[in-house]
Amino acid sequence: MNKTSQEDWHILIVDDDEEDYLITRAMLQQTRGRKVTLDWAGTYDTGQELINNRSYHAVLVDYDLGAKTGIEFIREARVGSCPVPLILFTGRGSYETDLEAMQAGATLYLTKSEANPLLLERFLRYAIERKRIEDELDHRLQERSDILESIQDGFFSLDRNWRITYANTRSAQIIGKQPKEMLGIQIWESFPGLLGTEVETHYRRSMEEGVSVQFETQGILRGVWYNVNVYPSAEGISVYWQDITDRKRAERDLQTRHALLSEAEEFSRTGTWEWDLSIGRWSFSRMWLSIHGTQPAFRPSLDELLKVVHPDDRQNVEQKLKDLIGGVRPVSLEYRINHQGTGEVRSLTGRAKFIRSTSGEVEKVYGFVHDNTQQRWLESALAQTRTAQQQQTVETELARKKTTLPAFESPHETIPALRTIELDTANSRDLILILDRKTSRILEASAAAVQAYGYSREQLLSMTFYDLHAPGAQTFIEEQLRQAEETGILFETRHRRKAGSICWVEVNTRSAVINNRHVLVSVVRDISERKHAEEKLRKSEHRFRSVVEANIFGVLFADVETGEITAANDEFLRIIGHTRQELEAGMLNWKTLTPPDVLEIEKQTQKDLKPGDFLQPYEKSYIRPDGSRVPVIIGGTFKGYNKRQAVAVVLDITRRKEAETALQAYADQLQRSNKALEDFAFIASHDLQEPLRKVLAFGNLLKTDYSQQLGVGGQDYIERIQGAAKRMQEMLEGLLSYSRVTTQGSPFSQVDMNQIARDVLYDLDVSLTQSGGTVTLEELPVIEADPVQMRQLLQNLIGNAIKFHLPGTPPRVIVSAEVNADNMALKVSDQGIGFEMRSAEQIFQPFRRLHSKSDYKGRGMGLAICKKIVERHSGSIEVISTPGKGSTFTITLPLKQKTPTPVNAGNT
Numbered sequence: 044m045n046k047t048s049q050e051d052w053h054i055l056i057v058d059d060d061e062e063d064y065l066i067t068r069a070m071l072q073q074t075r076g077r078k079v080t081l082d083w084a085g086t087y088d089t090g091q092e093l094i095n096n097r098s099y100h101a102v103l104v105d106y107d108l109g110a111k112t113g114i115e116f117i118r119e120a121r122v123g124s125c126p127v128p129l130i131l132f133t134g135r136g137s138y139e140t141d142l143e144a145m146q147a148g149a150t151l152y153l154t155k156s157e158a159n160p161l162l163l164e165r166f167l168r169y170a171i172e173r174k175r176i177e178d179e180l181d182h183r184l185q186e187r188s189d190i191l192e193s194i195q196d197g198f199f200s201l202d203r204n205w206r207i208t209y210a211n212t213r214s215a216q217i218i219g220k221q222p223k224e225m226l227g228i229q230i231w232e233s234f235p236g237l238l239g240t241e242v243e244t245h246y247r248r249s250m251e252e253g254v255s256v257q258f259e260t261q262g263i264l265r266g267v268w269y270n271v272n273v274y275p276s277a278e279g280i281s282v283y284w285q286d287i288t289d290r291k292r293a294e295r296d297l298q299t300r301h302a303l304l305s306e307a308e309e310f311s312r313t314g315t316w317e318w319d320l321s322i323g324r325w326s327f328s329r330m331w332l333s334i335h336g337t338q339p340a341f342r343p344s345l346d347e348l349l350k351v352v353h354p355d356d357r358q359n360v361e362q363k364l365k366d367l368i369g370g371v372r373p374v375s376l377e378y379r380i381n382h383q384g385t386g387e388v389r390s391l392t393g394r395a396k397f398i399r400s401t402s403g404e405v406e407k408v409y410g411f412v413h414d415n416t417q418q419r420w421l422e423s424a425l426a427q428t429r430t431a432q433q434q435q436t437v438e439t440e441l442a443r444k445k446t447t448l449p450a451f452e453s454p455h456e457t458i459p460a461l462r463t464i465e466l467d468t469a470n471s472r473d474l475i476l477i478l479d480r481k482t483s484r485i486l487e488a489s490a491a492a493v494q495a496y497g498y499s500r501e502q503l504l505s506m507t508f509y510d511l512h513a514p515g516a517q518t519f520i521e522e523q524l525r526q527a528e529e530t531g532i533l534f535e536t537r538h539r540r541k542a543g544s545i546c547w548v549e550v551n552t553r554s555a556v557i558n559n560r561h562v563l564v565s566v567v568r569d570i571s572e573r574k575h576a577e578e579k580l581r582k583s584e585h586r587f588r589s590v591v592e593a594n595i596f597g598v599l600f601a602d603v604e605t606g607e608i609t610a611a612n613d614e615f616l617r618i619i620g621h622t623r624q625e626l627e628a629g630m631l632n633w634k635t636l637t638p639p640d641v642l643e644i645e646k647q648t649q650k651d652l653k654p655g656d657f658l659q660p661y662e663k664s665y666i667r668p669d670g671s672r673v674p675v676i677i678g679g680t681f682k683g684y685n686k687r688q689a690v691a692v693v694l695d696i697t698r699r700k701e702a703e704t705a706l707q708a709y710a711d712q713l714q715r716s717n718k719a720l721e722d723f724a725f726i727a728s729h730d731l732q733e734p735l736r737k738v739l740a741f742g743n744l745l746k747t748d749y750s751q752q753l754g755v756g757g758q759d760y761i762e763r764i765q766g767a768a769k770r771m772q773e774m775l776e777g778l779l780s781y782s783r784v785t786t787q788g789s790p791f792s793q794v795d796m797n798q799i800a801r802d803v804l805y806d807l808d809v810s811l812t813q814s815g816g817t818v819t820l821e822e823l824p825v826i827e828a829d830p831v832q833m834r835q836l837l838q839n840l841i842g843n844a845i846k847f848h849l850p851g852t853p854p855r856v857i858v859s860a861e862v863n864a865d866n867m868a869l870k871v872s873d874q875g876i877g878f879e880m881r882s883a884e885q886i887f888q889p890f891r892r893l894h895s896k897s898d899y900k901g902r903g904m905g906l907a908i909c910k911k912i913v914e915r916h917s918g919s920i921e922v923i924s925t926p927g928k929g930s931t932f933t934i935t936l937p938l939k940q941k942t943p944t945p946v947n948a949g950n951t
Contacts, residue, residue, distance in 0.1 A: 051078040052167065053098065056132070057090035057116060058083070058105035062763055063155065067103065067132075073160040087111045094120055099127050100171050104149075106133035106140065110882050114140075114147045121148035128170035132158075150174070196286065197269075202279040203250065205230050214284070217267075235698075239620050239667060242271070249273040249280050259287065261613060317409040320368065321400075334391070334414045336384030353379035353388060367397050370405045377530050389416040392530065413533070474567040476508065480554065483508040483524060486562065495569065497541035508565070513537040513545050527552035527563055535570065547574040597675075597693035599633070606634035618675060618695045620667035636665045638672065662696070674700045738768040789829045791940050796823035796833065796869070800858055803837045810845050816854035818845075823860045824867050827939045832912045837871075839905040840932055844873035849927070867936050874929040883922050909934075917941065 056067055064083045071079045082097070084090035087108045094102060102120075104113040117129045131144040131152040141152045150170045153163070197214030199207055210225040218225070230237065237243050245256045256273040268291040269284045314331025318324075325342055332339060335351055345364070352360045356378035363374040373396040379388050395410025474492035476485055488503045496503065496511065508524070509517055516536060526532040531553035538548045552565040597615030601608045608631040616623060625631055634642060641663050660678035667673055679691030742765040750758055800820050804811075811818065818841060841856060848854035854873060861868040878886070887910040913920045916936050924930035 049076045051080070052100045052171070053080045053082075054101055054103065054167065055082045055084060055090070055093055055097075055099045056103040056105075057087070057108065057113070058103070058132070059085055059108055060105070061085065062767065063105065067158075067163070070158065070160040070163050074164050087116055090116060091119065094125055094127065095123065101128045101130060101150075101167050103130050103132040106131065110879070110885075114143050117144060117149050118147040126174075128174045130166060130170055197284040198282070199225070200276070200279065200281045201230060201246070201250075205279075208278065239669070239671070239673075240617065241622075245271070245273055246280065246282070249275050261291070312414045313411055314414075315409070315411045317407065319407050321406050331412065334389070334412060335380060336382040351380050351383060353381060355379070363395070364408075367395055367408045368405055370397055370399060373397070374410075375526055375530050389414060391415065392533075415533070474548075474569075476565045476567065477557075478508050478524075478552075478563040478565060480528065480561045480563055483563075492567065495540070496538070502541075511538045513539050523550070524552065524563065528554050538567070546571045597695070598690070599693065600688070600690050601633050603689050606632040608633055614695075615693055618673055618693060619665045620669070620673075638664060638666060673697055735768050735771055739765055742768070789831050791827050791829060793825055794828045794830045794833050795825050796860070796867075799823075799830065799833050800837055803834060803841055806838065807842060807845060810842065811854075814845055814848060814854055816845050816848065816856065818856040818858065821857070821859040823858070823869070824862045824938065826867055826936060828916055828936065829912075832915070836909050836912050836934070839909050840871040840934075843905060844871060844875060844930075847875045848873070849876055862938070865937060865939075867938055869934040869936065870931055871934075872929065872931040877924045877926045877929050879926060880924060883924070886922070887920070 054071065056064055058064055058067075061083075064081075064085075068081050068083075071081055082093060082099075084093050087110070090102075090104070090108075093099075102125075104116050106113040108116060113131055113133060117131065120127075120129060128150040129148065131141070131149045132155060133140065133152070134155045144152050150173065151166055153166050197211065197217055199210040199214050202208050207225045207228045207230060210222045212222055215222040215225055231243070240260070241258065242260055245258050248254065249256045253275040255275065257271070259268065259270050261268045267286060268288045270287045271285075272283045274281045274283070312330065312334070314334050315328040316331050317326045319326075325348070327337075327341065329339075332341060337351070349357050349361055359376065360378050363376050366372060366374055373394070375392075375394045377390065377392050379390055381387075382389055391412045392415055393410055393412040395408060397405045398407040398409075400406040474495050475489040476492055477487040478484065479486055484507050485503050488500060493500050493503060498506070509520060512520055513536075520536065523532055523534050523536075531551075533549065533551045535547065535549050537545050539545055547570050549568045549570045550565055551568075552563055555562055555564045597612060597618045599608050599611040599615050607629060608626060611626055611631075613623075616626065619631075619636055621631055637645065645663065660676050662674065662676055664672040664674050674696050676694045676696055677691055679689055742761050745753065745761050746758060753761065797820075800823060804818055804820070807818075810816075837858070841858065844856040845854045852874070854875060857870075857872045859870050859872075861870075887906050889904055889907040910920050913934055913936065917940065918934060918936040920935075921933050922930055923933075
């Protein structure tokens with residue numbers, strides 16, 4: 044295509060009015076310096092066919108195209124990737140129509156009443172030149188896009204009006220759009236959820252101060268975590284955002300594991316510690332501090348730490364620590380301490396390991412201690428009791444057999460002294476096993492162990508300790524038994540019964556010497572129920588946390604008395620505009636977040652509630668950091684035995700409030716619009732009619748007095764002027780009738796619909812005679828209505844049924860009614876030409892026609908007036924139609940009106 048300003052144009056106009064085509068052609072013929080070829084499409088389908096098969100520089104599209112609109116034409120053309128500039132060329136000069144056209148994909152819009160040859164040429168030239176520039180810009184942007192599309196993270200640019208000027212595929216995919224759909228989007232209008240968040244703060248700071256900003260945020264879309272980098276530019280800002288959800292999830296999992304570890308320490312009375320040698324810093328868990336009776340600020344030197352250890356064990360502990368620091372080996376030991384709070388002596392079991400730096404030096408040591416003071420006391424008491432019993436039993440057994448104890452050569456020989464286990468533990472829940480120290484063979488088993496594992500005693504004594512464990516545990520058990528030989532050990536593992544079932548057990552194993560033989564004594568306790576309870580609790584807590592964090596509602600936990608918010612999910616923090624850091628620092632208080640006027644009402648509401656009562660949801664507002672208020676609905680309950688602790692659920696209703704405000708504004712606008720329509724109807728009935736009458740009169744004079752001078756062409760133009768003036772006059776009359784439905788209706792009274800229908804048929808007698816049609820009138824009820832408007836309603840419906848009959852087929856119309864206790868369903872059915880149901884709504888709009896003016900005469904206002912009448916009577920009108928088979932209109936009206944309607948409210 045030639046890019047010079049004087050290139051020839053090939054233009055298409057899509058307009059069902061031939062007169063508008065002729066006027067447009069006449070204007071384009073006045074264009075100088077270029078040749079303009081104008082094609083005309085008189086229908087919607089013809090226009091679509093032409094743009095799909097021919098090449099044009101631009102297309103002019105009228106709004107009214109019969110059953111479809113020019114907006115639909117433009118939208119369909121854009122869906123079909125039509126590259127040509129599309130200009131809405133219409134007589135409907137309104138903001139709503141223009142906006143609708145641009146949203147559908149129009150390049151420009153031009154009102155016919157404003158068009159003249161110079162303006163039309165300028166619009167076309169602008170649209171064509173704009174398209175050429177856009178093509179060049181697309182080529183340049185494609186080069187940049189190829190680079191940015193290779194980025195796996197999101198990237199987009201904003202101009203200084205906060206509109207998106209570029210978005211790569213990744214960013215568009217995250218939002219669920221195509222990149223081109225994002226272009227031109229005003230970010231604060233399209234994503235209002237960003238307003239008031241840290242995202243807006245950082246974007247505006249970069250835009251206004253011209254500085255680069257980096258931050259992390261959650262919840263831009265679907266709660267995903269992003270690392271965001273914002274860079275200023277001459278045009279605005281560029282934003283690079285990287286998905287770091289996996290990293291954040293790992294951090295949260297780590298926090299969860301720390302919490303679980305803390306709970307495990309509490310449950311098992313085990314504390315952990317760490318010594319960072321590189322900075323000389325000790326750190327202790329809460330349970331370690333509790334076991335030792337020290338304060339959270341306890342940061343000792345090595346000498347101060349050793350002072351806590353019992354004097355008799357201090358040297359051993361010091362040597363073990365030196366072994367750790369020197370990287371000799373991990374250590375295990377039992378020792379005693381002097382509790383710093385009570386002074387009592389406590390027995391502990393500990394293990395510790397070390398970590399080397401890259402240079403091979405030990406840089407950190409860590410370990411755990413278990414408080415087994417109570418266990419040692421019980422073991423000591425039990426040992427003292429059993430020693431006397433065992434000694435007596437051994438002496439009795441030796442006296443009876445008069446022999447020494449066997450040397451355990453046979454795998455089924457047992458230690459007689461240990462056979463007393465069956466007697467000593469007959470009523471015990473614990474399972475006791477005696478193990479060979481070297482082979483781990485089971486030398487003896489208590490009766491409880493025989494019963495629990497399901498083996499016979501002989502079978503158990505032929506097995507090793509490893510045979511009782513679940514598969515894959517041998518290496519772990521070997522390590523535990525080695526530890527048991529040194530200091531004894533308490534550990535948890537899984538055992539397998541003879542039937543194959545697996546159970547969780549707690550094993551306490553220690554070395555012992557019986558008859559000068561070293562053995563291991565294992566006391567086993569089934570903890571399956573506890574493990575199941577722990578797992579159930581863990582899953583329940585996980586589900587609870589998942590529900591709270593993923594909820595679309597804000598959730599908060601608060602101290603009602605002090606007002607401190609102790610916990611909250613991310614949605615609540617978003618609502619109030621504060622951060623989790625502020626929450627964790629104890630800076631959030633629901634009393635200061637609540638406006639004073641609302642706070643007093645809340646206090647009174649909560650006053651009469653009891654622990655466990657639910658607070659019925661109510662509306663309130665919170666104060667954000669910028670001073671703005673966010674409206675919410677809140678409900679909650681007190682938990683615990685008092686009313687101090689409360690949990691509440693909060694829903695942000697900002698959008699609902701905005702919608703209510705917008706709805707009220709729309710209602711006010713609609714009321715003003717209706718008033719303007721009433722005023723216009725008055726003007727139309729008096730002032731606008733006079734100029735039209737003069738146009739018609741002067742036209743007749745021209746035809747009569749100057750027909751020779753005008754010639755054939757001039758007379759044709761006069762005919763068209765007069766035809767247009769007459770149509771305008773009919774439209775004004777229709778608009779006047781439409782407005783008077785509500786402004787000048789008659790009072791409601793008892794109306795016999797049978798009589799109304801007969802009067803209508805009398806008026807339509809000529810039409811029926813000419814068409815050869817018949818109207819079947821069934822029994823109709825008496826209703827409360829406006830008699831004049833009921834006649835107008837039936838006149839329009841029956842008149843349309845007669846007019847829109849099939850060619851060559853006389854019209855057949857049936858008027859019937861179905862009545863129930865409250866309503867009448869009036870039906871007018873015909874066998875006429877019908878129409879597509881997709882047009883069922885537009886036929887009730889003013890001046891909307893489904894057929895050309897040449898085929899069927901009329902103003903296009905009849906059904907609009909019918910709908911207006913039905914709405915005034917608190918009813919509804921519907922239609923079912925099939926092309927070529929006819930239509931059925933159903934009008935539902937109440938038999939008795941509930942409220943009176945103002946009468947003669949308009950101008951006369």
